[in-house]
Amino acid sequence: MRNDPLFHPGWIRFNEQRWGLSAEPLVLTPEKGDAWRLETVLYRNRQGRLVTPPRNPHLPIDFHCASERPASRNRRKRLALTRLADHLQQCEFGGSLSLSSVADDVRPFEWANMAARPRYTYHLDIASREEAIDPSARKKARKCRRLGYRCETTEDYAAVAACLAGPESRKGFDYRLDAEELARLAELMGPEHFVCFLARNAEGEAMGTRVCLFQPGGHALAWSAGMKTEAMKDGVNNLVAEEALEFFDRQGCSVFDFIGANIAPVAEMKEAWGGRLVCHYSISRRGIRQLAREAYVTARTMMKRESK
Structure with a gap:
């Protein structure tokens, strides 16, 4: 069972009707076997760019792993999120994408040359x-x-x-x-x-x-x-x-x-x-300004180290 109500077909339809978007359900699995499964719903605007719809706290993500062993689960989630990052890398963004807290390993997105910004909420049991x-x-x-x-x-x-x-x-x-x-x-x-x-x-x-x-x-x-x-x-x-x-x-x-x-x-x-x-993450494509800013920060850090 998916925990997130943002997977509900009525919610997806509301986003399409209210904001003029096209929903794109996405299911990722290994090339062989059924060791893991990742599902999400992406949305494209009229220009075909991926967006987080207005009034959506995040894009829902469901991850299922056939093993409960921490080592296996961590590795398989990393592989699943890497596949998601590879898919997003091939798409144009119309803004940042706010991901569900299920995507708690942001490294695959950073490795795919995306920027990640932490956002916060409270979950009460x-x-x-x-x-x-x-x-x-x-x-x-x-x-x-x-x-x-x-x-x-x-x-x-x-x-x-x-x-x-x-x-x-x-x-x-x-x-x-x-x-x-x-x-x-x-x-x-x-x-x-x-x-x-x-x-x-x-x-x-x-x-x-x-x-x-x-x-x-x-x-x-x-x-x-x-x-x-x-x-x-x-x-x-x-x-x-x-x-x-x-x-x-x-x-x-x-x-x-x-x-x-x-x-x-x-x-x-x-x-x-x-x-x-x-913590959950908002990811975006690294543009020229951001790359220049990162290069500037890196250069300043190196200069400070050399001056010591």
């Missing part, structure tokens, strides 16, 4: 979350309940979109999703893989939301979240996160991916949930 979560996160959720808030799963996509507009106006970015797009994604993926959580205050007004993608038995992704400015101090994010974790526990999901921990205030908020810090 759902089954053992009670021992991992900082009491401060629970305290904020309790405060929110005392204020009369309640959280529910919802199909009120207009209310969800209104909450997502909160951080858009405060931070100046655009989720590029409206109620109609959310409804379409929900239809494409179905309730077994797509869910919206909505927190309402004591007056019944929608104040905060979290939109998640999930694979029962696999990973749940905290895809989008937002709350209205007037609710920022009420602990709404904590209430919604707590309810989401309980929901995914019932679905048998193993890991909750908080999606992103690269900005200091965001990292501080997410680390309170006790997840494991996970």
Whole structure:
């Protein structure tokens, strides 16, 4: 079973329709035998270049190895990622490609003359979350309940979109999703893989939301979240996160991916949930500017060594 909901056909179709891309499923295996198997989904823009679609935290990768011995698994993953790097080396990029954390060995891409930039997220083991979560996160959720808030799963996509507009106006970015797009994604993926959580205050007004993608038995992704400015101090994010974790526990999901921990205030908020810090990589083709920059850094390093 694939753990990543980004393999879901409905998600792939949404990316094609919403962003005008062509999906390219890719399966790599050894020339002989079935010792390993690597699957991913690549996307091409209208110019035929590979891209990471907007609003995609990464490109999904699934790796299966016939052996559980660390030595065999490490070698076979290196071989599989080398094959992937060789395939990408033959393609034009339309930007950087954000890879799943399954691609935890970045050397094959560097050997193929690509640049790799580390990115971070938190993975929380759902089954053992009670021992991992900082009491401060629970305290904020309790405060929110005392204020009369309640959280529910919802199909009120207009209310969800209104909450997502909160951080858009405060931070100046655009989720590029409206109620109609959310409804379409929900239809494409179905309730077994797509869910919206909505927190309402004591007056019944929608104040905060979290939109998640999930694979029962696999990973749940905290895809989008937002709350209205007037609710920022009420602990709404904590209430919604707590309810989401309980929901995914019932679905048998193993890991909750908080999606992103690269900005200091965001990292501080997410680390309170006790997840494991996970690195994944964004890769890009080395252009003339980057090669010149690397040559300059190397030359300066050598000059400093010689001057000692």
